[in-house]
Amino acid sequence: MNNLYIYILVMAIVTYLIRAIPLTLIRKEINNKFIKSFLYYVPYVTLSVLIFPAILYSTSSIISAIIVFIIAIILSYRKLNMMTVAIISCLTVFIIEYLLL
Amino acid sequence: MSRNKTFFKMGMHNGIPIMLGYFTVSFTFGIQASHIGLNAIDAALISLTNLTSAGQFAGLGIIAANSPFFEMAISQIIINSRYLLMSSSLSQKIEHNTSFIKRAVMAFGTTDEIYSLAITSKQPLSPYYVYGMMAVAIPGWTLGTFFGVILGDILPSTLVSALNIALYAMLISAIIPATKNNEKIAIIITISMFVSFLFTIIPYLKELSSGIHIIIISIVLTSIFAIIFPLKEEGHE
Numbered sequence: 001m002n003n004l005y006i007y008i009l010v011m012a013i014v015t016y017l018i019r020a021i022p023l024t025l026i027r028k029e030i031n032n033k034f035i036k037s038f039l040y041y042v043p044y045v046t047l048s049v050l051i052f053p054a055i056l057y058s059t060s061s062i063i064s065a066i067i068v069f070i071i072a073i074i075l076s077y078r079k080l081n082m083m084t085v086a087i088i089s090c091l092t093v094f095i096i097e098y099l100l101l
Numbered sequence: 102m103s104r105n106k107t108f109f110k111m112g113m114h115n116g117i118p119i120m121l122g123y124f125t126v127s128f129t130f131g132i133q134a135s136h137i138g139l140n141a142i143d144a145a146l147i148s149l150t151n152l153t154s155a156g157q158f159a160g161l162g163i164i165a166a167n168s169p170f171f172e173m174a175i176s177q178i179i180i181n182s183r184y185l186l187m188s189s190s191l192s193q194k195i196e197h198n199t200s201f202i203k204r205a206v207m208a209f210g211t212t213d214e215i216y217s218l219a220i221t222s223k224q225p226l227s228p229y230y231v232y233g234m235m236a237v238a239i240p241g242w243t244l245g246t247f248f249g250v251i252l253g254d255i256l257p258s259t260l261v262s263a264l265n266i267a268l269y270a271m272l273i274s275a276i277i278p279a280t281k282n283n284e285k286i287a288i289i290i291t292i293s294m295f296v297s298f299l300f301t302i303i304p305y306l307k308e309l310s311s312g313i314h315i316i317i318i319s320i321v322l323t324s325i326f327a328i329i330f331p332l333k334e335e336g337h338e
Contacts, residue, residue, distance in 0.1 A: 003167070004143060010170050011160045012150035014177040019184045020208035024201055026192035037327035039190040043220045044286055045326070046183055046319045047276050048293035050213055053301055054311075055269040059262035072270045076277035082218070082270075086118040089270035094263035 064096040105229040112233020119214045119234060120241030122268035125261055126154055127242045131249020133158065137165040141250035148246040152212055152239060155311065156180045180312035186319055187216045196225045203228045210235035214268055217275035285330045293322055 030036055052069075059065045068089045075085045127148050134144035139161075151157050156177050163173045188211055195204070207228045215234045219226055280287035300306045300314045309317075 004139075004164065006170060007160065007164050007173055008143075008147055008150060010173045011147070011156065011177055014174050015151050015153055015156055015181050015184070016209060018178065018181050019188050019211040020205055022185055022188035023192050023195070023208045023211070024204045026189060027197070029197060030193060033331055034327050036193075037330065037332045038323050039193050040332055041286075041289060041326045041330070042186050042190050042319060042323045043217070044276050044279070044289050045293045045323045046186055046315060047213070047217055047272050048290045049297040049315050049318050050183075051269055051272050051276075052294035053298045055266070058265045058269055060258050061262075064262070065266070068266050068270070069273075072273040073277055076274040077281060079278050079281070080274070082115065082274040083118055085274040086122075086267045086270045089266050090263045093266045094259055097259045097262055 059093050060097055061100060063100070064093045067096060068092050105227065108227040108229035109233040109236070112230040112235075113237050114233075115218055116215070116234035116237040118267055118271055119218075120237040122214070122264060122271065123238055123241040124245035125256070125264035126268065127245030128249035128252075128256065129261070130154070130157055130161075131246040131251075132253055133161055134246065135250040135253065137161055139164075139250065141247045144250045145243050145247040149239065149243045152209065152242060153181060153184075179310060179316075182312060182316045183213075183319065184211050186316070187211055187213075187220070190220060191216065191226070194220055194224060194226045196227060199228055207231045210238070212238070214238070214271055217272050221275045221279065285326075289322075289326050289330075293318065296322060 030039065055069050056062050056065045059068070071092055072085055072089050075088060080088075130148065131141070131144050134147070135141075139147075147157055147160070151160070159176050159180055160173060163176060188208060191207075191211065195207075199207075210231050215231060215238060218234060219231050222230060276286075276290060280290065296318055297314065300309075300318065306314075
């Protein structure tokens with residue numbers, strides 16, 4: 001299965017170039033108002049899309065996922081640090097699923 | 102020098118939940134890799150060199166089907182195209198005098214989770230902060246894969262669920278605090294999640310891959326937001 005290593009190489013190079021090209025080539029601060037605003041907002045849009053609705057299917061039960069989704073938003077809004085939010089979320093899922101299953 | 106060290110340590114510290122989350126997700130990747138006949142070293146090599154979840158899972162399917170190499174390339178471009186946007190926004194966040202080599206190394210660590218922490222950190226972004234996160238996240242991702250192949254289905258599903266949610270909890274805690282002083286961002290997050298949800302239920306749209314969903318929604322919605330809510334001139338820098 002020598003092909004395997006060619007597949008891995010293709011995957012790795014393509015994925016790396018996608019990540020590296022903008023970061024290495026865009027070296028100046030962009031002054032265009034639209035592009036500036038775009039790049040400022042894009043993390044919130046992209047990360048929101050990554051979170052929802054995928055989070056609903058990330059655990060064994062959609063109920064625990066919905067509860068944790070709400071809890072994580074409340075805790076984050078109160079500016080608890082990320083580690084605390086992550087740990088409380090994990091424990092919540094664990095307890096809910098332990099009780100349900 | 103010591104400033105770089107401080108950023109590196111901070112990155113390692115903040116990277117710990119990423120490492121734990123990655124370990125379990127890549128553990129399931131390892132299990133899938135073993136199902137198509139890969140050994141632990143080869144599977145771990147995929148994780149070490151790619152450092153991405155959806156792309157790797159899709160890649161396994163292509164390897165298993167023995168599809169042409171260009172198909173592998175195209176699928177990776179589609180699934181991972183969101184990194185183009187992430188990398189572009191990081192280019193504006195990073196310290197401007199950062200060298201080409203440092204940028205090139207940092208680019209390898211552009212994952213959803215590392216990015217979420219990097220882009221929401223206090224400006225400007227030091228590459229050492231990203232290196233610190235990479236230093237714990239990459240071993241977590243690679244070793245998780247390795248043990249997934251060897252150990253298979255030994256983790257109880259409740260534990261896997263619990264650790265899986267950690268990654269989502271982190272992404273949430275990266276974007277939500279900004280809503281407190283900026284209601285535009287709260288509106289943007291709410292609309293984005295709603296539209297993302299619509300894309301998974303509307304006929305035809307729901308047939309598209311999640312990679313396409315992410316890139317279409319990101320470009321279209323962000324453009325609209327950039328037009329309705331342009332940043333004020335003095336706003337940034």
